[in-house]
Amino acid sequence: IDADFERLPSIFYASDKKGVKLIEREYEIRKRYELPVELLNKGELHKRYKMRTYAGALLNRQSAQLDAYKAATLLFRYHIKKDHLQIFTHTKITSCEETPQGCRLKTKDDRTIRCKYVIVAAGFEAGQFLPEKVMKLTSTYALISHPIDNKDLWPEHSLIWETAEPYIYVRTSGNRIIIGGEDEDFNNPEARDELLREKTEKLEKKFHTLLPSVPFKAEMTWCGTFSTTKDGLPFIGTWPGTERIFFDLGYGGNGITFSMVGAQIISNLLQGKEDERKDVFGFGRIC
Ligand SMILES: Cc1cc2nc3c(=O)[nH]c(=O)nc-3n(C[C@H](O)[C@H](O)[C@H](O)COP(=O)(O)OP(=O)(O)OC[C@H]3O[C@@H](n4cnc5c(N)ncnc54)[C@H](O)[C@@H]3O)c2cc1C
Numbered sequence: 627i628d629a630d631f632e633r634l635p636s637i638f639y640a641s642d643k644k645g646v647k648l649i650e651r652e653y654e655i656r657k658r659y660e661l662p663v664e665l666l667n668k669g670e671l672h673k674r675y676k677m678r679t680y681a682g683a684l685l686n687r688q689s690a691q692l693d694a695y696k697a698a699t700l701l702f703r704y705h706i707k708k709d710h711l712q713i714f715t716h717t718k719i720t721s722c723e724e725t726p727q728g729c730r731l732k733t734k735d736d737r738t739i740r741c742k743y744v745i746v747a748a749g750f751e752a753g754q755f756l757p758e759k760v761m762k763l764t765s766t767y768a769l770i771s772h773p774i775d776n777k778d779l780w781p782e783h784s785l786i787w788e789t790a791e792p793y794i795y796v797r798t799s800g801n802r803i804i805i806g807g808e809d810e811d812f813n814n815p816e817a818r819d820e821l822l823r824e825k826t827e828k829l830e831k832k833f834h835t836l837l838p839s840v841p842f843k844a845e846m847t848w849c850g851t852f853s854t855t856k857d858g859l860p861f862i863g864t865w866p867g868t869e870r871i872f873f874d875l876g877y878g879g880n881g882i883t884f885s886m887v888g889a890q891i892i893s894n895l896l897q898g899k900e901d902e903r904k905d906v907f908g909f910g911r912i913c
Pocket of ligand 1: 717719720748749750751752766768806850851852874875876877878879880881882883884885
């Protein structure tokens with residue numbers, strides 16, 4: 627499938643003194659484990675990427691970006707054709723329980739679904755199927771620019787983010803720029819939406835400080851829900867004491883990447899194969 631997958635360098639820059647310590651420590655750890663990384667100083671960042679930063683940054687060339695919407699919809703289409711996958715849209719599941727014979731689910735219009743196994747991949751709304759709260763729901767903001775002449779973008783179109791919290795992240799999408807961040811610690815939709823204008827201005831200002839030579843004019847703006855866990859890792863697997871309901875919850879900023887790990891682990895467990903990663907990402911670490 628063609629979901630605009632592109633390999634691009636990723637730059638993680640230090641926003642302040644604390645950030646300098648963080649990237650230096652991260653650099654040492656990555657070097658120790660022979661993970662590919664470069665440490666750039668402030669001058670190099672400006673010379674190579676037109677960036678104006680407080681200090682230096684970590685650079686790696688293992689990163690990539692894709693259009694997540696295209697990837698999801700095209701994967702569905704591919705498997706509908708290849709494996710006769712059936713999709714039931716607008717079918718809200720209101721309960722999901724294990725029975726001695728398998729699993730029983732109820733839909734909003736009061737129908738019952740019986741099956742051997744269930745994989746819950748309900749994202750930020752999966753909390754209702756868990757006995758305990760495992761993630762924190764927050765709010766996040768994002769803007770996309772008007773199209774920009776390629777010559778005005780920064781070299782290599784690298785993915786950019788910073789150490790500070792709330793952070794800003796910057797990337798390109800075709801000839802437009804996407805910037806986002808300015809996360810808030812709450813998830814009340816009205817309060818979140820009310821801040822959109824203020825957050826748009828803050829993100830634009832931060833972008834102009836970071837890349838002053840790149841023109842940016844927002845064409846569309848959004849806000850939405852984001853979710854994090856205490857240790858930044860996803861939750862993959864069954865809740866302790868259950869066997870048939872699997873969760874694939876790619877929480878955190880690497881959710882798309884982790885969802886692939888989740889698919890591999892759950893597929894292995896369903897086939898009765900051992901997968902040592904299940905303990906790293908399992909609920910056992912909080913129960
Ligand atoms: C602004 C933003 C930027 C991000 N950037 C990145 C990034 O750069 N890299 C990265 O790896 N990740 C990123 N993420 C995280 C990533 O998007 C998520 O982790 C990922 O989309 C989660 O996928 P999912 O399939 O688990 O859940 P979702 O994509 O949320 O899908 C869940 C689905 O379940 C359905 N559903 C929910 N409840 C029910 C129910 N009761 N019955 C039936 N269906 C239900 C929903 O309608 C939805 O279709 C970002 C997230 C945000 C918000």
